[in-house]
Amino acid sequence: MIISLPSWSSNTRVIVKANSKAVTYVGRTQSLPDGSVRYDWVGVYLQTAFSGGSIAFRVSESGQSYHNIFIDGKFIRKIRIASKDTLINLASGLSKGFHQLRVQKCTEGEFGCTTIHQFLLSPKSTMKVVPKKNRMIEIFGDSYTCGYGSEDFSATAPFKVEKENCNKAYGSIIARYFNADYAFIAHSGRGMVRNYGDSLQLSKNTMTTRMTHVFDDFDASVAYDFKAYKPDLVMINLGTNDFSTQPFPTDKQFIDGYIKFIKQLRKIYGDVPILCIIPHSGGPVSRCLPVLMKEMTSDKNLYLSNPMENIISYQHDMGAATHPNYTGHKKIAMTLIPKISVITGWFLENKVIE
Numbered sequence: 001m002i003i004s005l006p007s008w009s010s011n012t013r014v015i016v017k018a019n020s021k022a023v024t025y026v027g028r029t030q031s032l033p034d035g036s037v038r039y040d041w042v043g044v045y046l047q048t049a050f051s052g053g054s055i056a057f058r059v060s061e062s063g064q065s066y067h068n069i070f071i072d073g074k075f076i077r078k079i080r081i082a083s084k085d086t087l088i089n090l091a092s093g094l095s096k097g098f099h100q101l102r103v104q105k106c107t108e109g110e111f112g113c114t115t116i117h118q119f120l121l122s123p124k125s126t127m128k129v130v131p132k133k134n135r136m137i138e139i140f141g142d143s144y145t146c147g148y149g150s151e152d153f154s155a156t157a158p159f160k161v162e163k164e165n166c167n168k169a170y171g172s173i174i175a176r177y178f179n180a181d182y183a184f185i186a187h188s189g190r191g192m193v194r195n196y197g198d199s200l201q202l203s204k205n206t207m208t209t210r211m212t213h214v215f216d217d218f219d220a221s222v223a224y225d226f227k228a229y230k231p232d233l234v235m236i237n238l239g240t241n242d243f244s245t246q247p248f249p250t251d252k253q254f255i256d257g258y259i260k261f262i263k264q265l266r267k268i269y270g271d272v273p274i275l276c277i278i279p280h281s282g283g284p285v286s287r288c289l290p291v292l293m294k295e296m297t298s299d300k301n302l303y304l305s306n307p308m309e310n311i312i313s314y315q316h317d318m319g320a321a322t323h324p325n326y327t328g329h330k331k332i333a334m335t336l337i338p339k340i341s342v343i344t345g346w347f348l349e350n351k352v353i354e
Helices: 170-177 251-269 285-295 326-344
Strands: 014-017 024-026 037-039 045-050 055-061 065-071 074-081 086-091 099-105 114-121 136-141 181-186 233-237 274-276 302-304
Touching: 024 181, 045 114, 055 074, 065 086, 074 086, 086 099, 136 170, 170 181, 170 326, 233 251, 233 326, 251 274, 251 285, 274 285, 274 326, 285 302
Parallel strands: 136 181, 136 233, 233 274, 274 302
Antiparallel strands: 014 114, 024 045, 037 114, 045 099, 055 086, 055 114, 065 074, 065 099
C-alpha cells in the first residue's frame, strides 16, 4: 500500500539514513554500506521519535511483507510492502512536538526480506533515539510464535499471509505485559531436530542451524554474532513440528537435539534463565521435556513450563489451519506469565493481558 506524501519539495524535506543512531532496531538486522538496514525475521521492529508531524520511509521488499505501524504506542494500521524502492507515508498531520514511531514486521522471512533505505521528515524536523527497554526476552519458536493465522477466526480457514501477525501471538503479549523488548527467532514448520513434512527422521535445516543466522530465509551465509543484545529470559517453544508427521524422531533423538540447543545457548549467553515450553498441543513433547529436565539437573537456571492441555477451544480460540487466534494466544500468555514472574522476579501486575 503506497500512501501519498504531504506536498514537500525535494529540496526542503529532511532525509535521514536508515542506520541513523536516532533509530533503534530490535532483532537481527544487517546494516548496508549505503546506510540501509535489511532484515527478515518475524517480529523485528524499529523505534524512533520525530518532530514536524510527518514521517515517511523509502523501503524495498524482496517478496512481500506486512508491517504494523504504531504512533505514540497506539496501533495505526498494517501496511503491505511488495515492491522495490517504495515511498510510504507512515504518519502525517500530527501535533507539534515529538512523537514516537514503531514499525514492526509481523510476517515471516520466507515471504520476503525488507530493506529500509531512508526516513523522510517534513522541513526543519529532526529525529531522536527511543531507548531500549530494561527487559529483553528472546523466543525460539515455530508457527505459534510467528502468529500464523492469528487474525483468523476458524480452524478450517486456509492460511493467508495477510492474516499472520506476531503482534497478536503469545510472545508479543507477554512482552507487552512485562514491558519488555523481544526478539523472535521463529519460522513456521521448523522443529528442534525434524521439520514438518520431512521425509527424513532428522532434518538438515532445523532451528538448531537457523539460530546462528542473521537472516531467517534471505541469506544463510551471513552468520549472527550475538552481540546486539543479551536477553534476560530465553524461551524455547519447539517440538510440535518434530512429531507432526511421520517419520517421527525417537524420544532420545529429540531430547539429545534439545540438549545440544540449550548448550549452544549457554555458550552464547551464559547463565541466563531458559524456559522450555510444553506446547499447548502437547503430544510427545509433553513426555520428552520432563525427561530432559532430569538429564540436566545440574543446570540450575533451566525451567519447564506447566502443561497447557485443554486451554484452547477449537470453536473459539482457533485461527487459520488449526493455529491459535488472538484469543487463544492470550490464553497461552496467561498460562506462562506467572511462571515467568517467578523465574525472573518481575512483578505480577494487576493489568489487562492484551
